[in-house]
Amino acid sequence: MTIYKDVLETINMLERENLDIRTTTLGISLLDCFDRDHKKASKAVYERITSLAENLVATADSVADDYGIEIVNKRISVTPIALAGADNTEDWMLYAKAMDDAAKAVGVDIIGGFSALVHKGATAAEEAFIEAVPYALAETDNMCSSINLGTTKSGINMDAVMKMGGLIKKTARLTKDNASFGCAKFVAFANAVEDNPFMAGAFHGVGEPDAVINVGVSGPGVVKTAISDMEGASLDEVAEVIKQTAFKITRAGQLIGREVSSRLDIPFGILDLSLAPTPAVGDSVAEILEVMGLQRCGAHGSTAALAMLTDAVKKGGIMASGHVGGLSGAFIPVSEDERMIRSVQEGCLTFDKLEAMTSVCSVGLDMIAIPGDTSEETISAIIADEAAIGVINNKTTAVRIIPVYGKTAGEIVDWGGLFGSAPIMEVNSFDSGRFIARGGRIPAPVHSFKN
Amino acid sequence: MKAIITVIGKDQVGIMYKVSGVLNEYNVNIEDVTQTLMQDYFTMLMLVKIDESKTKFRQLQDALEDMGAENGLSIRIQKEEIFDTMHKV
Structure with missing residues (x-):
């Protein structure tokens, strides 16, 4: 009777115990989209995301239908956007909007990767990026942000840690009408991983290929x-x-x-x-x-x-x-x-x-x-x-x-x-x-x- | 494609008849059936073969679930592949 046991166990897991595929996250590399002309680059970011993720939602839904297992979230993670190298909030907002708009265009739940890796030190661009994060979180709907502040190999960048308090408080203030919800879209990491499919901390690491499917x-x-x-x-x-x-x-x-x-x-x-x-x-x-x-x-x-x-x-x-x-x-x-x-x-x-x-x-x-x-x-x-x-x-x-x-x-x-x-x-x-x-x-x- | 159908519900006349009726309508071949009564509950497992060119899995699933709901039975169909991957090392 093991067949009964196995089959009934699986059916119970799916129907009563909330077994689900929590997320299918498409990681997308944006490394070759970046350019000194940030209007051009942010447009390239939008186009790259929308072209690669065009069929993500429909495909995930069809697989879910075929197997009778729900895929709850369809998400995208991208290369840490701070590598784009802009030096002012206005330019960083172009990228935030490009990511958010692209996520909406392809119908995914959330997009992650408005991120910076500053565990050993921040470039001038990354300093400007940190300033821009609260505005980006306040003015987008489906975009998540993360910053890596330390690693076991490099220690903890306390200059950056110092700035996180201000970043989070400012985000809370800018999104106060929504119970400071902006802060729920921001993660401060140590030892961040490059292939995490879960939000809000997902980004597509620089060691990753052009595109990859990660499943949570x-x-x-x-x-x-x-x-x-x-x-x-x-x-x-x-x-x-x-x-x-x-x-x-x-x-x-x-x-x-x-x-x-x-x-x-x-x-x-x-x-x-x-x-x-x-x-x-x-x-x-x-x-x-x-x-x-x-x-x-x-x-x-x-x-x-x-x-x-x-x-x-x-x-x-x-x-x-x-x-x-x-x-x-x-x-x-x-x-x-x-x-x-x-x-x-x-x-x-x-x-x-x-x-x-x-x-x-x-x-x-x-x-x-x-x-x-x-x-x-x-x-x-x-x-x-x-x-x-x-x-x-x-x-x-x-x-x-x-x-x-x-x-x-x-x-x-x-x-x-x-x-x-x-x-x-x-x-x-x-x-x-x-x-x-x-x-x-x-x-x-x-x-x-x-x- | 092979799938496993589970039917669970209060024992009553004609369960087999009704389930196989739906399968017949959707051109699904029954390869194996085992059934038992567990504390008055009729429990049946069916291994079936679906010709994907003729039958859409989702439609068959809906038809079986609808028929089950009308008759107070819980009917589920899942691809055999899922049970194999989950329960075999």
């Missing part, structure tokens, strides 16, 4: 169900089941990804299996921790449980796909996870515990709303802490934080849709200003003597 698969509900009848089982047994489940989910994603890639005649890049929650009930990463035996996500033990989950997901995924990449693991975005929101509201999950958990999750402080009057220096210091966790531990970390204009701790902000709603979390109110004002660089860490 999710399914926290599937993992939760798989371990929900394991009451009393030891953690190695639980880890094993998570691994096997991750394997199955990844295989489904690989099948779909390869099919989209072959129909578009664009090479398949990587598969990213990341348990990414959505506000839908039953699609929660925090709930997996609860099923493991914690009363709430955020209780002591949460870091250990999340560490095991992330690792088991990676192991299962790596076995299942020839090319696993991106961020692969578990995301813990607060506003997008109903159980995590509840934990915050009940006082169980604090900012500090979240920070600890990011040292073992696959990304970082994600979709966290904080009081609108949080100082620029405090935001920069939060980013510096998170970057340090990534750089020292040789992992990707990111900060996507929203100082919601005019709101204070305890209030609720609602962005709707996939982004969900979030209680404003309290941050430490002591001052970090003099530390941040020093600027400079935190040197690259030693890779030996690890204790």
Whole structure:
């Protein structure tokens, strides 16, 4: 009767447990579009994106139809646009508009890659780019931006970290009529990866080919169900089941990804299996921790449980796909996870515990709303802490934080849709200003003597 | 193309008849059938072969789901490829 079991398990995963292909992301290289004439170059950017992505949505939808597995998002990532080398906000806006317009023209959900890599230092163009980011986020709808501030090999660029507080606060102010939503489209990274299909942090790295299809698969509900009848089982047994489940989910994603890639005649890049929650009930990463035996996500033990989950997901995924990449693991975005929101509201999950958990999750402080009057220096210091966790531990970390204009701790902000709603979390109110004002660089860490 | 159809619902007269009626209409060949009763629930798996030049997968899927909804049955059809990739190492 194994055939019954296998078939029914798959049907349940698809119908009840929200197994889906979270995103098919088309990475597009823009390197040969750039030119000193920025009007010309931004036009070339628009044309490159619209011509390569013309059939992306229709193709992804037809594959989804044929296989009966939903592909929730169709997205585009492009070469970090800061390489275009403009030196003023007006010119940078040409690129932002070109990207946003192109995304709308081909009907994708989001386009990422309004990005800069300044982990060791910023060029004059990148300095101008950082100034332009808040305006670009405020004046576009579907465009996401990210900046890489540190890597394990180069340390942390604290001059750039210092500017992030101002960038984020300005974005919050410019988009205050929309609950500072602009900040939800911006990620500050350490150790950013070049083939991440998930937003807001996706960009198409310079080491990538002309075009590539990267696929992101999710399914926290599937993992939760798989371990929900394991009451009393030891953690190695639980880890094993998570691994096997991750394997199955990844295989489904690989099948779909390869099919989209072959129909578009664009090479398949990587598969990213990341348990990414959505506000839908039953699609929660925090709930997996609860099923493991914690009363709430955020209780002591949460870091250990999340560490095991992330690792088991990676192991299962790596076995299942020839090319696993991106961020692969578990995301813990607060506003997008109903159980995590509840934990915050009940006082169980604090900012500090979240920070600890990011040292073992696959990304970082994600979709966290904080009081609108949080100082620029405090935001920069939060980013510096998170970057340090990534750089020292040789992992990707990111900060996507929203100082919601005019709101204070305890209030609720609602962005709707996939982004969900979030209680404003309290941050430490002591001052970090003099530390941040020093600027400079935190040197690259030693890779030996690890204790 | 091969696909697996699952039919789950309260046991009643004529389930096989109705399902195979739809398959006949869409020119789908049944290669294997197994069925069982699990706690009063009729559960059937069918391995079928679809001639893609004659039948659109999506239309067949809709027809089966509509017929299922009318008769209180949950009917799903998926390509066999999915089960193979997910459950075989």
